[in-house]
Amino acid sequence: MFRVTLAFSNGGAATASxxxxxVAMRKFRPLVVAAALSCVAVMSAACGATGHTGSAQAGVDxxxxxxxxxxxxxxxxxxxxxxxxxxxxxxxxxVRVMNxxxxxxxxxxxxxxxxxxxxxxxxxxGLAVLGAVITNESPVTLDQVTPIARVxxxxxxIAVDAASPYRTLxxxxxxxxxxxxxxxxxxxxxxxxxxxxxxxxxxxxxxxPRTVNxxxxxxxxxxxxxxxxxRVQFTASGYAEWAEQVDSGQIRILAVSGEKRLEKxxxxxxxxxxxxxxxxxxxxxxxxxxxxxxQRTAIVxxxxxxxxxxxxxxxxxxxxxxxxxxxxxxxxxxxxxxQTTVETVLAEAGLR
Numbered sequence: 001m002f003r004v005t006l007a008f009s010n011g012g013a014a015t016a017s018x019x020x021x022x023v024a025m026r027k028f029r030p031l032v033v034a035a036a037l038s039c040v041a042v043m044s045a046a047c048g049a050t051g052h053t054g055s056a057q058a059g060v061d062x063x064x065x066x067x068x069x070x071x072x073x074x075x076x077x078x079x080x081x082x083x084x085x086x087x088x089x090x091x092x093x094x095v096r097v098m099n100x101x102x103x104x105x106x107x108x109x110x111x112x113x114x115x116x117x118x119x120x121x122x123x124x125x126g127l128a129v130l131g132a133v134i135t136n137e138s139p140v141t142l143d144q145v146t147p148i149a150r151v152x153x154x155x156x157x158i159a160v161d162a163a164s165p166y167r168t169l170x171x172x173x174x175x176x177x178x179x180x181x182x183x184x185x186x187x188x189x190x191x192x193x194x195x196x197x198x199x200x201x202x203x204x205x206x207x208x209p210r211t212v213n214x215x216x217x218x219x220x221x222x223x224x225x226x227x228x229x230x231r232v233q234f235t236a237s238g239y240a241e242w243a244e245q246v247d248s249g250q251i252r253i254l255a256v257s258g259e260k261r262l263e264k265x266x267x268x269x270x271x272x273x274x275x276x277x278x279x280x281x282x283x284x285x286x287x288x289x290x291x292x293x294x295q296r297t298a299i300v301x302x303x304x305x306x307x308x309x310x311x312x313x314x315x316x317x318x319x320x321x322x323x324x325x326x327x328x329x330x331x332x333x334x335x336x337x338x339q340t341t342v343e344t345v346l347a348e349a350g351l352r
Contacts, residue, residue, distance in 0.1 A: 060302045062094040065285075066112065066123040068105030073219055074241060075105075075124040078283055081319075082151070085312045091305045104132025104189050110140045115288040119295030122148055126283035130335070131191025131342050135351070142339075146291055147332040149303040150284035152316060153324035154238045155258030156197045157265065161227050162252045164234075169254045169273045172234055173205050180211040186223050186232035189216055193281035196345050197236035197257060201270070204277040209349040227251070238281060239265055239320035264320045282324060282338075284331060300327050 063086070065079045079097045086092040100108040105128065112123045125142065133141050158169060166172040176183040180202070187194025195216075199209045215232055217223040220241045226232040228250065239262060245251040246265075253267040257279040261269055270277050287299055306312050307325040316323055326334055346352045 060092040060095075060120065060298055062120050063092040063096075063299075063302070064121045065095065065097045066108050066121060067097060067099045068101060068108030068123060068129060069099070070101045070219075071099055072221075074238060075126070075128070075283065077240070078152070079124050081315050082306060082312070085306060085309055085315065086302065088311060089305065089309050091302050091309075103136050103138070104192075105129040106132050106136055106138040106140065109133070109138065109142075109145070112286070112288050113140050113144050116290040117292075118288045119291045119299070122285040122287050122299060124283065125286050126193075127196065127281050127338065127342070128188060128192040130338055131193075131195070132189060134339070134342055134346065135189070135191040142286060142335055145289055146287040146296060147328065147335060148285040148287050148296070148299055149307075149328075150282055150324055150326040150331050150334065151303065151306065152284075153258075153280040153282050153322045154193075154240070155256045155262060155280050155320070155322070156193065156236050157239050157242065157253045157267070158197075158201070158234060158236055158255045158257070158270070159227075159242060159246075159251050159253050160234045161230070162249055164252065166234070166254065167252075169268075169270065169275070172254060173275075175233075176202075177205065177207055180207050181213050183233045184213045184215055184231070186215045186217055186226055186235045187237060188219070190214075190351065191342060191346055193238075194236045196342065197279050197281075199345050199349050200277060200279055201236070201275070203348065204270075204275050209345075212349070224250075243320070258322070262320045263317070280322070280324075284326075296328075303327065 065083060067076045067079045069075045076097070076099060083095045083097050086095045100111060102108070105125070108123055109129065112121065115121055130142065132138065158172070160166050160172070166175065172183070185198045187198060189195065195214060198214055199212065202209050202212050215226070217226065220237065223232065223235060224245065227235060239246070239256070242251050243264070246253060253265055255270045255273060256262050256265055256267055257270050257277065259269070259278050261267070285303065287296065304327065307323065313323065343352060
């Protein structure tokens with residue numbers, strides 16, 4: 001039976017069977033998300049007179065980047081690094097970053113929908129947001145906003161505690177196939193990139209995704225003690241989140257999930273090790289609905305300049321990330337394709 005364990009910040013945990021958990025998710029999550037989004041809608045309406053009202057003049061001098069997650073995570077780090085480049089390169093000298101966490105980014109997404117016509121705001125998005133929209137049964141979706149650009153791809157890493165008996169990916173897979181419930185995987189939210197990587201790897205090596213024991217944690221800060229303490233046998237994540245622990249020798253990388261090895265990582269790809277799987281996380285930006293063509297063109301032009309910036313390319317290399325610039329309608333098509341992929345992964349794990 002497929003099990004999902006939800007880890008709490010106080011160290012406790014609750015485990016549920018798939019049918020029980022799915023019913024609970026369907027009954028509880030929409031209520032929580034709807035309540036949170038209703039609060040945002042009320043606050044946005046109340047603040048409409050003093051907040052963004054959209055600019056008649058297209059431009060990004062005062063661009064606001066909204067992050068739908070808490071400070072310190074992958075989206076927040078990316079947003080602040082991009083803001084620094086936009087300022088330094090004088091692309092958007094007045095850029096600022098605003099965190100609006102809640103419900104995996106869907107609270108911020110609701111707020112973005114409420115800002116219709118605002119041509120001076122963008123929001124971070126990616127696989128994690130798309131997964132949250134689907135698993136939370138969010139009343140707002142990425143179909144309701146304006147796609148701007150995908151800015152990066154991030155190959156995932158399969159990593160273990162440095163003291164783990166698994167020295168290679170093959171070691172891990174053999175133990176995992178022998179007893180899927182015993183070899184616990186840890187990562188971010190259900191439906192997000194960590195989760196998808198684990199489920200796709202399981203499928204690729206012949207493990208039924210419904211038998212995988214995946215434990216969710218709210219960020220690397222909570223997950224690290226679980227890995228080092230042996231409560232989680234392996235994780236799938238982006239290299240940038242674990243670079244410090246890899247450098248210090250706490251974490252060992254068994255494989256990377258992209259087409260090629262990462263310069264910063266001394267580990268082969270999954271495919272090199274005999275598993276036919278290539279997977280990358282991605283991140284980008286969307287704007288509110290109903291912005292003018294002129295406003296959209298101006299925002300896309302700003303990200304085009306970012307894409308060409310040597311400072312940004314240097315930052316990507318340091319993070320172990322890849323340039324994956326894709327803008328406008330092509331980005332919108334890509335998002336639709338990714339939604340289908342996420343829904344398929346969740347269905348195969350018994351969660352749709």
